[in-house]
Amino acid sequence: MQSSPGTVTPLEDIAAWQSQRSGQDPRARLTPDLVALAQNGATILLGAQLDGRPTVGFGVCCRALPDGYLRIILSRSANAGVLAAIAAGGRLAATFTGAPSHRAFQVKTSRCRVGAATQDDRPEIERQANLFYDGLSEIGFTRDLAAGWLALDMADLASVELLPERVFTQTPGPGAGAELPR
Amino acid sequence: MTPLAVDGLRRSMEGVFASMLATCDAEGTPNVSMISQVHYVDSQHVALSYQFFNKTRANVMQTRMASVQITDPSTFLHHRLDLDYVDTRTSGPIFETMKAKLAGIASHHGMDGVFRLLGADIFRVVRIEAVPGPTLPPSEPRRLLASTRLACAELAAAQDLETLLDGSLRWLDVHYGIRTAMILMLDEDREHLFTVATRGYARSGVGSEVALGEGVIGVAARESTPIRIGHVTREYRYGSAITETARQAGLVSGDAQTIRFPGLSAPRSQMALPIRGTDGLLGVLFVEDEEAMRFDHEDEDALAIFADHLAARIALFRREEADEMEEAAPDPLPEQTGQTLRFHPLDQSVFLDNDYIIKGVAGAILWRLVREHRATGRTEFTTRELRLDAGLRLPAHAENLDARLILLRKRLEERRTCLSIERSGRGRFRLHLACGLTLVEADSDTGGSP
Numbered sequence: 001m002q003s004s005p006g007t008v009t010p011l012e013d014i015a016a017w018q019s020q021r022s023g024q025d026p027r028a029r030l031t032p033d034l035v036a037l038a039q040n041g042a043t044i045l046l047g048a049q050l051d052g053r054p055t056v057g058f059g060v061c062c063r064a065l066p067d068g069y070l071r072i073i074l075s076r077s078a079n080a081g082v083l084a085a086i087a088a089g090g091r092l093a094a095t096f097t098g099a100p101s102h103r104a105f106q107v108k109t110s111r112c113r114v115g116a117a118t119q120d121d122r123p124e125i126e127r128q129a130n131l132f133y134d135g136l137s138e139i140g141f142t143r144d145l146a147a148g149w150l151a152l153d154m155a156d157l158a159s160v161e162l163l164p165e166r167v168f169t170q171t172p173g174p175g176a177g178a179e180l181p182r
Numbered sequence: 183m184t185p186l187a188v189d190g191l192r193r194s195m196e197g198v199f200a201s202m203l204a205t206c207d208a209e210g211t212p213n214v215s216m217i218s219q220v221h222y223v224d225s226q227h228v229a230l231s232y233q234f235f236n237k238t239r240a241n242v243m244q245t246r247m248a249s250v251q252i253t254d255p256s257t258f259l260h261h262r263l264d265l266d267y268v269d270t271r272t273s274g275p276i277f278e279t280m281k282a283k284l285a286g287i288a289s290h291h292g293m294d295g296v297f298r299l300l301g302a303d304i305f306r307v308v309r310i311e312a313v314p315g316p317t318l319p320p321s322e323p324r325r326l327l328a329s330t331r332l333a334c335a336e337l338a339a340a341q342d343l344e345t346l347l348d349g350s351l352r353w354l355d356v357h358y359g360i361r362t363a364m365i366l367m368l369d370e371d372r373e374h375l376f377t378v379a380t381r382g383y384a385r386s387g388v389g390s391e392v393a394l395g396e397g398v399i400g401v402a403a404r405e406s407t408p409i410r411i412g413h414v415t416r417e418y419r420y421g422s423a424i425t426e427t428a429r430q431a432g433l434v435s436g437d438a439q440t441i442r443f444p445g446l447s448a449p450r451s452q453m454a455l456p457i458r459g460t461d462g463l464l465g466v467l468f469v470e471d472e473e474a475m476r477f478d479h480e481d482e483d484a485l486a487i488f489a490d491h492l493a494a495r496i497a498l499f500r501r502e503e504a505d506e507m508e509e510a511a512p513d514p515l516p517e518q519t520g521q522t523l524r525f526h527p528l529d530q531s532v533f534l535d536n537d538y539i540i541k542g543v544a545g546a547i548l549w550r551l552v553r554e555h556r557a558t559g560r561t562e563f564t565t566r567e568l569r570l571d572a573g574l575r576l577p578a579h580a581e582n583l584d585a586r587l588i589l590l591r592k593r594l595e596e597r598r599t600c601l602s603i604e605r606s607g608r609g610r611f612r613l614h615l616a617c618g619l620t621l622v623e624a625d626s627d628t629g630g631s632p
Contacts, residue, residue: 043216045202045204045214045215045216046204046214047204047205047206047212047213047214047249048204048212049206049210049211049212053206053247053249053264054204054205054206054212054241054245054247054248054249055204055249055262056202056203056204056214056249056250056251056262057251058202058251075314075315077314077315078260078313078314078315081262090210090212091210091211091212092212093204093211093212093213093214094214095214095215095216097216104215104216106213106214106215108211108212108213140474145198145199145255148255148258148318149199149253149258151258151315151316151317152315152316153315153316156314168237170215176234176236177234177236177237
């Protein structure tokens with residue numbers, strides 16, 4: 001497989017950020033394109049610190065709330081470490097990666113809360129899972145592989161709501177990791 | 183908490199799925215990213231690719247801790263590993279293997295040149311946690327151990343080196359279903375490998391050369407370690423670079439003396455395994471396939487055992503052959519008409535009329551045999567006399583002589599020449615001339631018998 005359509009660079013992320021921020025409500029935490037990326041089948045990775053060590057987890061769906069929070073739905077048992085770290089008042093990092101573009105951004109925050117998943121989350125979990133499968137099929141995965149990776153028990157869901165305090169481009173390439181300043 | 187056994191998780195480290203990596207800085211701020219490679223090092227260690235000096239890298243240097251999550255592509259079981267940083271390798275087998283894999287992964291995702299391996303960060307695994315969640319039952323185990331037992335029994339039954347080398351490739355097909363493979367032996371200069379047996383290709387390519395460090399084969403030879411990649415990239419492919427290498431190796435004039443490398447035109451999976459004797463590298467066993475990720479850790483284990491047995495058999499034949507010292511009586515003189523055999527001393531290349539046959543040690547041997555035949559009428563020769571012939575410029579321990587003779591025999595056969603050689607006993611071989619020959623040594627311009 002050669003160059004994926006729609007592949008972007010960190011420098012393009014920075015330019016897009018600057019151009020969209022210029023006319024945007026300063027209270028908004030993310031630009032519209034990043035909000036769209038987060039809510040449309042992205043791979044969602046979570047990082048936290050528990051008992052002095054890093055711990056990693058993953059979400060299955062993200063919904064942007066009107067108050068600027070990102071609501072991430074995740075398996076409760078598969079993310080026990082991350083949930084415990086948040087409950088203990090620790091900071092959280094979340095990285096959203098789109099396929100097939102590999103475009104990615106990371107948010108970091110100390111403002112997050114753990115809750116239950118609700119019936120309202122379910123249609124969105126299903127919709128975003130399908131987009132996730134579509135994206136992975138475009139980079140060479142079968143739908144079975146994509147579905148297996150994301151598989152979750154609907155009776156074992158929790159939510160994490162986080163307010164992005166700092167945002168970074170995470171798209172691979174020169175400039176990756178650069179902060180997108182508010 | 184599961185007992186520490188990274189070995190059981192190797193399938194999750196094949197690179198089918200990207201893995202997740204979390205680190206923290208000294209203040210406890212986390213950072214999380216995808217990582218393309220979690221490389222199995224041994225039962226206690228893994229290596230992560232260090233590609234950029236980014237936040238992850240800074241955090242690792244600061245706190246020396248990481249957490250990764252890996253996924254088994256057949257059961258979908260996730261595992262979380264707590265890691266403590268040990269050191270960074272910027273050369274050697276682990277680095278080279280990861281570098282080759284990374285190049286393939288980058289190419290596979292349309293990111294050639296974006297990913298470059300700066301180092302292989304080695305971590306000790308301090309905790310392994312199976313992540314709860316829906317999984318599939320494990321698939322039926324493959325019968326690689328049984329296949330290896332059968333294949334090694336075939337190796338043990340081979341009666342001579344040529345049967346062993348050609349047979350090895352046939353047995354890889356029969357017992358492992360590997361249809362395209364080759365064996366290359368290390369040249370006396372220890373800077374090149376020459377192809378001595380191939381199977382499954384459109385042309386045999388016997389006699390083609392690969393420089394140490396070039397592609398998967400050359401890197402495996404230089405580092406004496408298996409190199410296995412599931413997404414082959416141009417960087418590790420054998421194409422025009424081979425021609426250039428051959429030209430730089432001291433050939434007189436361009437392409438005529440270059441035998442093209444026979445590899446697949448669009449390989450996706452490749453694996454090269456060193457064939458190691460007690461005194462160092464003997465050669466490389468190379469397999470490839472058009473299917474991506476065709477070879478996994480288990481295949482590598484199986485073929486590594488196979489290559490070790492192959493090495494032991496090669497060493498045995500060499501010892502046996504060295505013990506044999508016989509010489510045959512001369513035969514009547516042949517006629518001196520027909521085709522012209524031309525020898526170029528500079529690179530020891532031999533042409534029959536205008537057809538390139540072989541160069542280097544094999545070329546010198548051929549020239550020596552036909553001259554001896556012309557002078558004395560002999561057709562029976564021993565490898566011992568070749569070893570003792572100072573004019574052949576063989577190094578002190580010309581351990582590859584048998585492989586050279588096999589290469590020469592195959593080239594004479596492939597080019598459909600009127601010359602042939604065949605093994606006539608242990609340490610002995612016979613020269614056949616089906617036509618008269620005029621011998622010409624190019625530089626000295628002495629036509630006819632020297």
